[in-house]
Amino acid sequence: MHNLFLSKKEIWYGQWKVHTSKSVSFFKFKEEAMNLLTNTLNQIEDLDEKTMSLTKERIDNLVKPVGSLGKLEEIAIQISGITKELYPVLKDKKIIVMSADNGVCIEGIAAAPQVVTEIQTYNIAKGVSGVGPLSALSGAEIIVVDIGINAEMNYEKIINRKIRYGTGNIAHEAAMTREEAIRGIEVGIEITNEVIKNGARLIGTGEMGIGNTTPSTAMLSVLGNYHPEEITGVGANLPLDRLSHKTAVIEKAISYNQPDKNDVLDVLSKVGSLDIAGMTGIILSCAANRVPCVIDGYISTIAAIIACKLNPKTKKYMIASHASMEKGAKAASDYLGLQPMLDMNMRLGEGSGAALAFNIIEAALLMNKNMITFEEAGIGVV
Amino acid sequence: MHNLFLSKKEIWYGQWKVHTSKSVSFFKFKEEAMNLLTNTLNQIEDLDEKTMSLTKERIDNLVKPVGSLGKLEEIAIQISGITKELYPVLKDKKIIVMSADNGVCIEGIAAAPQVVTEIQTYNIAKGVSGVGPLSALSGAEIIVVDIGINAEMNYEKIINRKIRYGTGNIAHEAAMTREEAIRGIEVGIEITNEVIKNGARLIGTGEMGIGNTTPSTAMLSVLGNYHPEEITGVGANLPLDRLSHKTAVIEKAISYNQPDKNDVLDVLSKVGSLDIAGMTGIILSCAANRVPCVIDGYISTIAAIIACKLNPKTKKYMIASHASMEKGAKAASDYLGLQPMLDMNMRLGEGSGAALAFNIIEAALLMNKNMITFEEAGIGVV
Numbered sequence: 001m002h003n004l005f006l007s008k009k010e011i012w013y014g015q016w017k018v019h020t021s022k023s024v025s026f027f028k029f030k031e032e033a034m035n036l037l038t039n040t041l042n043q044i045e046d047l048d049e050k051t052m053s054l055t056k057e058r059i060d061n062l063v064k065p066v067g068s069l070g071k072l073e074e075i076a077i078q079i080s081g082i083t084k085e086l087y088p089v090l091k092d093k094k095i096i097v098m099s100a101d102n103g104v105c106i107e108g109i110a111a112a113p114q115v116v117t118e119i120q121t122y123n124i125a126k127g128v129s130g131v132g133p134l135s136a137l138s139g140a141e142i143i144v145v146d147i148g149i150n151a152e153m154n155y156e157k158i159i160n161r162k163i164r165y166g167t168g169n170i171a172h173e174a175a176m177t178r179e180e181a182i183r184g185i186e187v188g189i190e191i192t193n194e195v196i197k198n199g200a201r202l203i204g205t206g207e208m209g210i211g212n213t214t215p216s217t218a219m220l221s222v223l224g225n226y227h228p229e230e231i232t233g234v235g236a237n238l239p240l241d242r243l244s245h246k247t248a249v250i251e252k253a254i255s256y257n258q259p260d261k262n263d264v265l266d267v268l269s270k271v272g273s274l275d276i277a278g279m280t281g282i283i284l285s286c287a288a289n290r291v292p293c294v295i296d297g298y299i300s301t302i303a304a305i306i307a308c309k310l311n312p313k314t315k316k317y318m319i320a321s322h323a324s325m326e327k328g329a330k331a332a333s334d335y336l337g338l339q340p341m342l343d344m345n346m347r348l349g350e351g352s353g354a355a356l357a358f359n360i361i362e363a364a365l366l367m368n369k370n371m372i373t374f375e376e377a378g379i380g381v382v
Numbered sequence: 383m384h385n386l387f388l389s390k391k392e393i394w395y396g397q398w399k400v401h402t403s404k405s406v407s408f409f410k411f412k413e414e415a416m417n418l419l420t421n422t423l424n425q426i427e428d429l430d431e432k433t434m435s436l437t438k439e440r441i442d443n444l445v446k447p448v449g450s451l452g453k454l455e456e457i458a459i460q461i462s463g464i465t466k467e468l469y470p471v472l473k474d475k476k477i478i479v480m481s482a483d484n485g486v487c488i489e490g491i492a493a494a495p496q497v498v499t500e501i502q503t504y505n506i507a508k509g510v511s512g513v514g515p516l517s518a519l520s521g522a523e524i525i526v527v528d529i530g531i532n533a534e535m536n537y538e539k540i541i542n543r544k545i546r547y548g549t550g551n552i553a554h555e556a557a558m559t560r561e562e563a564i565r566g567i568e569v570g571i572e573i574t575n576e577v578i579k580n581g582a583r584l585i586g587t588g589e590m591g592i593g594n595t596t597p598s599t600a601m602l603s604v605l606g607n608y609h610p611e612e613i614t615g616v617g618a619n620l621p622l623d624r625l626s627h628k629t630a631v632i633e634k635a636i637s638y639n640q641p642d643k644n645d646v647l648d649v650l651s652k653v654g655s656l657d658i659a660g661m662t663g664i665i666l667s668c669a670a671n672r673v674p675c676v677i678d679g680y681i682s683t684i685a686a687i688i689a690c691k692l693n694p695k696t697k698k699y700m701i702a703s704h705a706s707m708e709k710g711a712k713a714a715s716d717y718l719g720l721q722p723m724l725d726m727n728m729r730l731g732e733g734s735g736a737a738l739a740f741n742i743i744e745a746a747l748l749m750n751k752n753m754i755t756f757e758e759a760g761i762g763v764v
Binding site for chain 1: 444445446447448449450451452453454493494501502505509510511512514515516518519520618619705707721722723724725726727728729730734738741742744745748749751752753754758759
């Protein structure tokens with residue numbers, strides 16, 4: 001499959017060149033690539049109300065008090081509306097992890113050095129990081145994409161779709177150009193289209209990128225009208241005494257870049273990140289292909305917000321997984337309007353929460369399929 | 383196994399007689415049975431701090447920010463302390479469902495008629511109710527115990543340990559005698575001891591009993607000093623306009639029976655229920671046998687509170703599963719001091735939330751076992 005991606009890359013991308021300065025890049029697109037985002041947005045349809053109402057009718061007649069299985073019922077109904085199937089079986093599951101670096105790391109907003117993005121991306125691809133065992137448990141494969149790591153990656157299991165060697169330092173410049181942001185989304189769409197073409201029926205978002213809670217919080221501040229102080233958290237164990245500095249960097253990034261809150265691509269390109277661009281693409285492709293998309297934690301939820309801004313129907317294809325411990329996570333979930341099902345005090349990313357939710361989603365489908373109705377039990381409705 | 387239980391019953395119980403009035407019962411115990419509860423309480427030890435600290439050390443060195451896997455880390459450490467193993471494998475999992483009727487149903491505190499306890503117990507044993515598919519997903523077997531159903535049950539998969547044909551109507555009489563309450567706990571201990579002897583390494587509590595949120599709420603009111611109004615909920619879809627009646631019945635039960643809040647067996651016998659007595663026994667047996675016990679929802683949490691009152695060390699062997707939608711559930715969890723990991727808006731009981739949590743617990747163990755440390759990754763701590 002990876003070779004396929006590479007050959008597709010040549011088809012889609014045309015000439016692909018990265019400056020050796022490791023700070024800027026240049027793309028020459030073919031016409032069809034320019035339209036991929038627009039085409040994908042136009043493909044996204046409503047859920048199938050008829051299948052949903054048939055599923056709801058069955059679930060309301062299962063041998064239990066109406067509504068007593070809560071979110072399991074909602075998930076089963078939603079997935080029937082996504083797949084147009086009464087008893088969907090989503091055996092082929094993938095976690096797609098977008099890895100990229102953030103130039104703003106130089107401002108000292110993260111506890112770990114930037115090189116950890118590179119190291120940890122290898123670990124994720126090898127299945128030995130946090131998301132590995134959790135994906136294995138639910139039978140999900142991990143797809144790892146280098147969408148902007150500040151290093152040459154050399155491992156067959158890491159798909160090279162590098163747009164640039166990390167974003168610009170948003171405290172003093174734009175994260176990327178508008179074209180790069182669009183291209184980042186399209187990389188996510190292309191990868192996910194391919195994964196779905198190859199059989200995937202349930203997809204989770206994942207990311208790796210030291211420093212990525214900083215652009216996430218900058219975007220949430222702008223889009224959701226939060227003051228950075230309200231939502232800036234410690235990410236991956238930033239010492240508490242550096243939190244006010246991180247907040248100040250986010251304020252500075254917004255103040256310098258002046259992103260237009262009504263233009264989500266402007267926000268993404270000016271104070272965003274490449275992993276989030278890629279995840280936005282994952283989510284949009286899932287919606288366009290009618291595949292349920294499981295949203296991981298805080299960073300993923302920001303991508304989900306961007307996807308919704310691009311096409312609000314996208315939200316109907318999302319399933320929120322876990323309530324991240326990161327400070328802004330609740331604000332992000334509330335702003336998106338999706339409530340997570342897992343309350344694990346997790347804050348790892350990598351798609352770890354999404355992987356954990358896969359089993360709950362499978363439980364929802366089994367509930368719908370294998371419980372019996374009052375009629376099947378040979379008893380009247382009670 | 384069921385035959386074994388029956389023969390054990392004869393050994394343990396001695397003469398066993400139920401009056402035909404279906405409202406009272408009489409037990410003649412052998413000396414050893416009288417001591418089972420006391421012996422079990424005396425067997426409960428602390429967790430193994432040494433194994434826990436070794437496990438914590440490993441988890442803190444896995445390739446992730448310290449603490450970033452939240453409750454998964456806590457669960458893995460707790461289970462290592464319970465089992466005294468660094469890498470426990472808990473393949474043999476059981477949900478034990480205690481089924482019993484509540485005489486207070488005659489007061490109209492439940493939406494479903496009492497006969498549903500009988501019907502649904504058959505469905506649970508057949509694996510076609512809510513807990514069935516959820517247990518199947520995690521490879522758990524369901525053990526169903528008739529500890530007080532108001533009907534003769536006739537199905538090989540339902541273990542007969544009936545103490546009486548439902549409790550008394552707590553609005554006007556005690557739920558049961560003190561001896562019956564102790565006997566109920568001991569039935570739970572005996573069943574669970576046997577299940578563990580046969581190999582079970584992870585156990586979840588479950589119950590079925592129309593009307594059982596009423597005794598649950600009565601007990602929580604007494605033990606936790608809540609006014610019934612604060613914590614009385616609709617259970618299994620009681621119409622809202624009958625909620626104040628249910629609250630009044632609970633007030634009446636407390637006022638009539640005057641349970642002594644400092645004597646938990648007095649509370650259980652006067653305003654409690656047989657399923658909760660049985661689940662208390664499950665929890666105590668798990669703690670005595672060093673087996674992790676997964677607490678389902680609201681009703682199970684009340685049993686967990688009783689088990690903790692009998693021996694506070696029991697709490698160390700508990701894992702809370704889901705935050706039930708029942709009104710009193712949060713108060714019960716807070717009073718117990720255990721925070722659930724699943725937020726599914728469920729309120730079914732039967733052990734359905736515990737079954738759903740089994741996979742999360744397996745994920746915690748796999749995380750500990752299959753992630754690599756910084757040293758194993760050949761990199762310094764970051």
